[in-house]
Amino acid sequence: MKKRTLALVALTAAMTLGMSLTSFAAEEPTWIVPKGLSAGEYDSMYGTTQWWQAEAVADCRAWAEANKGDIVDIQDEMARYTAIVNKVCGFLTYDINYKNPHIAYTIRDGKGVCGDYTALTLALCEKCNIKAVLSTGALNGVEHDMLKVTINGVEYYSDPTNYDTGAVGVLGMTPGYVEFSCGGGLTLANGSTGADTSSNCLTVLSMEASKSGMVPIINKNGTYYITKSDGDLFDKYADVGDVSGMYSILDKYNIPHY
Structure with a gap:
């Protein structure tokens, strides 16, 4: 091209x-966050001074609110987290074409890449009281991210993207993954879900x-x-x-x- x-x-x-x-x-999606606010206003509400990133956070939270259903009421943490991942994987289809466009396009079309799987899973974890943070690294030499979740007080890695392919279970580090950093939530995760809103x-x-x-x-x-x-x-x-x-x-x- x-x-x-x-x-x-x-x-x-x-x-x-x-x-x-x-x-x-x-057609552009319907944006949630107003454009033209000050950097301080964006930062106070979304933890970032960038409109596109604030919009991504808002989009993820809105999607999670609309899709949490009765997951939040599941008492067993492992069952609750499994339901979260299944909800995300049932919604998304992996499509590399969605790497650059903003995550709003992913939510509109139900297609995305690893960063989108991770961000939507984090958003549902927020809504459903599962502790989770972002893990960034490389999978077989290609940039990749996944989650580190806490289930019943124990930390586990979780790779929703590769779980969706059937390559791994809902918990566990995907073979070939090398972690570069770990920590941060939905705002940080949406630093890699596509900045192009045009x-x-x-x-x-x-x-x-x-x-x-x-x-x-x-x-x-x-x-x-x-x-x-x-x-x-x-x-x-x-x-x-x-x-x-x-x-x-x-x-x-x-x-x-x-």
Whole structure:
């Protein structure tokens, strides 16, 4: 995708907006936290001076409140925590495309990555009186996070993301995980759940377009949409420097290149 965008930058420095295609608008979620408050106001309410992080905390807490159900009434702590993790895993499907967009998109679409699993689990733990903190590290060399939870006075690691795949149980450290730090709650966890809140984010546009089998092409004049097969062909032309081939794709969709 970056390759396609960069190729277009080279081709379309002087492009003017022509006939556009049907737009698959990436609607922004409904934000909870007001924008434009002072850093001190955000910090006093959410423990961060950044609006996007405060919004993420609020989103997680709102989701947890709406989904806690009768979990909070389960007396046995192990059963309560298991119900929490099952609730999160029943809601989320792992999708790497949701790494960069804000967690509000994850909550809207029910798709996310490890940071989203962790944050939503922490939020439900808050609501359901289970002590839990964030553990950050790497799994087989790739950044990853999970939780350290206290059940009946004993600390355990817990990896909801890999529990969802069936690779591990609800408790225990995933093989290959190396912890870098441990501690902190929902605010810290939402430092890694995606800062991009823009509906114009390339990742978000790509996710929305893919639902209809399309991919976005972006230039300074706007966003155009072509089929995925033509997008792949455009990339092949770009790989070998075939400008006429790239132009043929643009011409097919009436995308100006002059």
